[in-house]
Amino acid sequence: MHIPDGYLGPAACGFFYAAMLPIWTAAARIVKKTLKARQVPLLAIGAAFSFVIMMFNVPIPGGSTGHAVGGVLAAILLGPWAACIAITVALVVQALLFGDGGITAIGANCFNMAFVLPFVGYYIYKALSHNAPVGSKRRVLAAGVAGYIGLNVAALLAGVEFGLQPLLHHTADGQALYSPYGLNIAVPAMAGEHLLIFGWIEAIVTALVIKFLQKQAPELLKEGRG
Amino acid sequence: MKITTKLWIGLSVLIALSPLGLLIPEHFKAGAAWGEWGMDEIKKLVGYVPKGLEKLAPLWNAPIPDYAFKGWEGKGLSHLSFAYIISAVAGIAVIVSAALLIGKLLAKKGK
Numbered sequence: 001m002h003i004p005d006g007y008l009g010p011a012a013c014g015f016f017y018a019a020m021l022p023i024w025t026a027a028a029r030i031v032k033k034t035l036k037a038r039q040v041p042l043l044a045i046g047a048a049f050s051f052v053i054m055m056f057n058v059p060i061p062g063g064s065t066g067h068a069v070g071g072v073l074a075a076i077l078l079g080p081w082a083a084c085i086a087i088t089v090a091l092v093v094q095a096l097l098f099g100d101g102g103i104t105a106i107g108a109n110c111f112n113m114a115f116v117l118p119f120v121g122y123y124i125y126k127a128l129s130h131n132a133p134v135g136s137k138r139r140v141l142a143a144g145v146a147g148y149i150g151l152n153v154a155a156l157l158a159g160v161e162f163g164l165q166p167l168l169h170h171t172a173d174g175q176a177l178y179s180p181y182g183l184n185i186a187v188p189a190m191a192g193e194h195l196l197i198f199g200w201i202e203a204i205v206t207a208l209v210i211k212f213l214q215k216q217a218p219e220l221l222k223e224g225r226g
Numbered sequence: 227m228k229i230t231t232k233l234w235i236g237l238s239v240l241i242a243l244s245p246l247g248l249l250i251p252e253h254f255k256a257g258a259a260w261g262e263w264g265m266d267e268i269k270k271l272v273g274y275v276p277k278g279l280e281k282l283a284p285l286w287n288a289p290i291p292d293y294a295f296k297g298w299e300g301k302g303l304s305h306l307s308f309a310y311i312i313s314a315v316a317g318i319a320v321i322v323s324a325a326l327l328i329g330k331l332l333a334k335k336g337k
Contacts, residue, residue: 004262006276006283032332040329041230045237047325048318052240055293055314056247059256066259067247089324093317099288162261169278177278179261180268189260217229 001066001158001190002094003109005102007179009169012161016107023084023115030081039078042220046074047086051093054100058201066198069113069154072121072147073206077213077220080122087114108161112154121150121206134218140211147206148199152191155198159183159190241314245307248293252303290316 008016035043053070060066075083088110094100101109128142163183166176179186213220258267265283269275290296293313298305 001259002262004283005285006279006281007261009278028332033334035329035333037333040326040333042233043329044322044325045230045233047321048237049233049240051317051321052237052244052314055244055310056240057251057256057259058247059251059254061254061256063256064258064260065251065256085328086325089321089328093321093324095286095288097288097290097317097320098293098313099286099291100293102282103286104282158261171277175274176272176276178276178282179279180272180276186261193260213229216232220229 001109001112001155001194002091002101003105003158003161004099005104007102007165008105008108008161009165009178011168012108012164013104014107016105016111016161018107020107020110020115023111024088027081027084027088031085034079035082039082043078043082043086046078046083047089050074050087051090053205054090054094056201058198060193060197064193066193068147068198068202068205069117069151070202070205071113071117072125072143072150072202073209075118075122075150076125076143076146076206076210080119083118083122084114087118108158112157112161116157117150117154120153121146124149134221135214139214139221140207143210144203144207148203151202152194152199155194156187156191159187162186162190237318241311241318244314245310248306248310249303 050070054067057065057067069087071083071087074086078086091101091109091114092106095103095106095109125142125146128145129136129139132138132142160183162179162181163186165179166182169177171177181189210221258264263271265275265280268279290309290313293310294306295309298309
């Protein structure tokens with residue numbers, strides 16, 4: 001769901017950059033208060049993990065591809081604001097170095113994957129794992145559900161953003177100027193493939209790493225509130 | 227072993243396995259992600275190339291476009307896999323440096 005240059009018109013590009021500015025500012029302010037020096041390597045690992053997990057494209061045979069984002073994991077371990085910074089770093093490098101996601105769409109892509117995804121995932125995990133012991137199965141399950149829903153809400157948003165373009169920008173004879181498919185096609189396509197396939201990858205990846213950390217570093221699951 | 231060391235090792239394994247993200251979609255003949263089509267594909271799909279899209283799409287010239295080296299178009303999958311791994315290493319090097327710098331600037335001193 002890395003929206004490329006040219007798929008969003010100027011209205012959406014500007015809107016999401018404007019929306020992200022106060023979010024990035026708040027993230028910097030809040031992380032400054034909460035991030036401990038010894039958590040800094042984890043911030044870098046979270047960003048790197050998100051980047052590399054997005055390289056694992058998963059096919060729908062004969063159709064399109066998609067991938068997990070790994071962002072809900074960062075949110076569980078570091079809190080949603082630090083996760084926002086980590087995923088933003090990954091998305092900006094993807095856009096600048098690899099042309100994966102457009103320069104004009106960095107605001108929108110960050111809104112979907114670096115803001116909505118970690119926040120939705122974080123609060124679902126918090127709610128479902130409330131009062132559960134650090135080593136409990138409920139935490140693993142909560143992480144999986146949080147990953148699944150976090151990725152799906154982000155994909156749904158991307159679908160809406162794609163789908164609004166032909167309504168916002170079209171020529172007199174009805175040709176789209178930017179992304180050509182309306183809500184009736186873009187939303188079911190984006191939501192459907194993530195509900196059916198890619199969401200499960202995010203769920204499994206998130207749950208497996210939490211299960212690994214329960215055994216190897218349970219202290220990481222007790223702290224890192226943000 | 228420290229947990230961060232274990233996680234770095236985990237990341238290295240993921241980098242080594244990353245070409246799977248290229249080879250498996252290739253094997254199943256899967257195309258681009260939804261909404262990330264090139265100009266030719268979009269023309270095939272909707273019958274025309276939207277004018278604004280055509281103008282904006284080439285806006286940025288990425289140094290390693292789509293995790294493949296420029297001038298390697300038409301090379302085999304082994305070359306593309308190699309470029310994919312180098313891209314993963316380069317991307318992670320830049321991301322880790324940036325995140326460590328931002329973390330250093332923001333984090334509280336001491337514990």
